[in-house]
Amino acid sequence: MRELVDGLPLPAGTTAELKPGGHHLMFIQPTRALPAGGQVDATLVFERAGRMPVVFEVRPLGAAGARPHY
Numbered sequence: 001m002r003e004l005v006d007g008l009p010l011p012a013g014t015t016a017e018l019k020p021g022g023h024h025l026m027f028i029q030p031t032r033a034l035p036a037g038g039q040v041d042a043t044l045v046f047e048r049a050g051r052m053p054v055v056f057e058v059r060p061l062g063a064a065g066a067r068p069h070y
């Protein structure tokens with residue numbers, strides 16, 4: 001796993017899927033606990049489309065789609 005310091009390329013007319021084992025979002029050193037069942041407000045930033053607020057559900061480790069890695 002490595003950080004995409006320049007972001008994820010997303011040319012016009014294409015899609016990108018974020019999922020475990022592929023490109024994904026990852027909170028590094030969160031400033032508060034993220035208990036399962038909670039939610040996290042975040043903002044996706046697009047080079048040309050601007051900012052898009054999103055809400056993530058916090059799932060327990062081992063839940064479908066969750067895969068711990070370091």
Ligand SMILES: [Cu+2]
Pocket residue numbers: 001024025026069
């Ligand atoms: Cu990761």
